[in-house]
Amino acid sequence: MPNRLAHETSPYLLQHADNPVDWWPWSDGAFAEARERNVPVLLSVGYSSCHWCHVMAHESFEDRATADYLNGHFVSVKVDREERPDVDAVYMEAVQAATGHGGWPMTVFLTPDAEPFYFGTYFPPEPRHGMPSFLQVLQGVHQAWEERRDEVTDVAGKIVRDLAGREISYGDAKVPGEQELAQALLGLTREYDPQRGGFGGAPKFPPSMVIEFLLRHHARTGAEGALQMARDTCERMARGGIYDQLxxxxxxxxxxxDWVVPHFEKMLYDNALLCRVYAHLWRATGSELARRVALETADFMVRELRTPEGGFASALDADSDDGTGRHVEGAYYVWTPAQLREVLGEDDAELAARYFGVTEEGTFEEGASVLQLPQRDKVFDAARIDGVRTRLLAARAERPAPGRDDKVVAAWNGLAIAALAETGAYFDRPDLTEAAVAAGDLLVRLHLDDHARIARTSKDGRVGANAGVLEDYADVAEGFLALASVTGEGVWLEFAGLLLDHVLARFTDPESGALYDTAADAERLIRRPQDPTDNAVPSGWSAAAGALLSYAAHTGSAPHRTAAERALGVVKALGPRVPRFIGWGLAVAEAVLDGPREIAVVGPAPDDEATRTLHRTALLGTAPGAVVAVGTPDGDEFPLLAERPLVRNGPAAYVCRNFTCDAPTTDPDRLRAALGG
Structure with missing residues (x-):
C-alpha cells in the first residue's frame, strides 16, 4: 500500500511511495508526529538520478525488517534535495562539519525540534569496509535516544549553536579590483592540469563558471593564458568520455x-551551463569544435529533456537495464568491440573502434568502453564517420533508456533559457530561441504567482508547493534578461525586474548587502542558509549579483547597481583564495570593471535586415556582461532606446557605459571592433 509520498510531485519521492517505510515528506506534521510519539526523526535526503540513493533504497528501504524497525522507533522523512535545496544545505553543512565530508544519500538523525545529532551518508545493509550496517546504526541511535537523552539533546543544541554562528563576514564589501582578479587567475593557473585540462585531480567536474571567468578576463585584458586554459579544458572535455559522442x-x-569515465547521469544544469560556455568559446575564437558541441548540447536538451509543457526536465539517470534485467550504471552508453561489429560489420566496426577509442580490454567495466575521441591529430573520412555515428545512435536508441526526472526546476530552466536563447541567436537557429521562449512562458504562466513569487518546481503541468530560493529568482532573471537581449521583447526585462525586486526586498541584508539563500519570510529552519560559493551551479549569491548588474545596465537603476556591487564584496575576499569555487562571482566582477557596456540597436522596423545584422553583431561582442536592447527609436520597452535616433534614416548602434555613449555607428565592422567581437 502506498505511503504518504504517493501524493508528491517529486519523481524521487514517488520512487519511494511503495516502500514499506512509512515515509513522511518534510512537513510540520512529521515533526508533530515525532513529538507526540517521543521518537527521533530519520531524515534521508537524495535525488532521483543518484546512484547510491537507489542502492540504499533497494538494500534497506525496500527491506521489510528494516522498515519495521524504522516505523517502530522513528519518524522517517524523505527529502528531494532538488526540491528543497534549503533543507539539504542546512543539514549538509552539519554533516560536513561533523564528519569532514558529505554526499548523497544523506542520512541525518534529528530531534523532534529538527536539531541534528548523528550523521552519515550511505550505510550498507551489513557491516562493510569498517562501516556499520544501517540496522546497527538505527539500533545504536535508538538506544542512545532511550538511555542518554540528555547527552543527545546537548549535542544537538551545540551543533545548532555552532551553525548559527557561521554568518558570512567579508570585510569592506567592495568590488574586486585588478589585483584580486589577477590573484584569482594566478591561483587558477597553479591548480590547472596542463596535460589534461581542468583543475585539480579526480573526480573532475566541468568548471563551467571558471571558464566563463577566464573568457571574460581574456576579453577584457587580452591575457592569453586565461584563454588557453579555457580552450584546452573545453577541448579535453569535448573529446573525452564525459561528453556523449553520439x-x-x-x-x-x-x-x-582524464575525462574518460563519467558518472553517467546527465543533469539539465550542467548541459545548460556548458552549452553556454561552448557558445561563448566559439564567440571568442571561432572554434569549430566549440560550435559543434554547443549546438549538439542544445539539441540534446531540446530532444531529450524538454517536457510536453515546454519546460526542461531535471536529469537522466546514470543507470539503465543492460538488456539482461540488471540495472547497471552506464549500460545505455558503453560499447564493446563485439557490439560495434554487430551494428556496423567488420570494416566499419574497426574504424569506429579506432575513432572512438573502443578496445578489447575496455575503458570502463566488463570489457566495455566509453566512447571518446582520443586521436587528436589523425584525419578520418568525415562522411564515413557521420554514417557510423548515425547507425550507432540508432542502435543505441533500441536499448532500454535511462529514467528521466521530469520535474521542472525553475533555476535550472533559467540557465537553459539563457543558453538556448544565445545559442539560437549566435548560430541562426530560431528553433532554439523558440524553445527558450516556450520555457520562459511556462515559468511565467505556472511558476509565478500574482505577486511574482516563484515556485521552485513543477511536474506534468502541476506546480509544486515549495517556495523558490535565491538561485531560482536569480537564474530565472538571468534567463529572462538573455531573452530580452535576443528577442527584443521588453516584457522579459519587466519580468526580470519583478523577480529582482524580490531579491532586494526578501533575500538581501539591508545592513551589509549580504544575501541569503532563503527569503526572510520563508519557512524557518535551524539556520538560514547562506553560501556565496559555486557548486555544480552558480551560487544564488553570485547569480543574483550578475542579474542585478545586468538589470541596472538596462535600466540605469542605482539600487540594483549598488546591490550588485555590495554583493561582490564576498568575491573580493574569496576570489584570490578559492577562485575555483567562486568563478561566476569573478565573471560578474569582470563585467563591473568593463562597465558593463550597454548597446542600443535602433532600426526602422523589427524585420529590417540591416538592423538584424547590427543586432547579431552586438550579441556576438565579447565585452564582459554587455547588455543589448533592440527596437525602434524611443521604443518604450527598453530604457536604452530612449533618445536614440536613426542615423540617416537607417539603423544604428549606440555603445555606452554608465549611460555615457560613444558616437553611433551604422557599420557592423566598427561595432564588432568596439565590442571585442
Missing amino acids: GGGFARYSVDR
Missing part, C-alpha cells in the same frame, strides 16, 4: 583525471 550532452563529472 547524442551530445555532458555527464555530471569524470571519475578520473
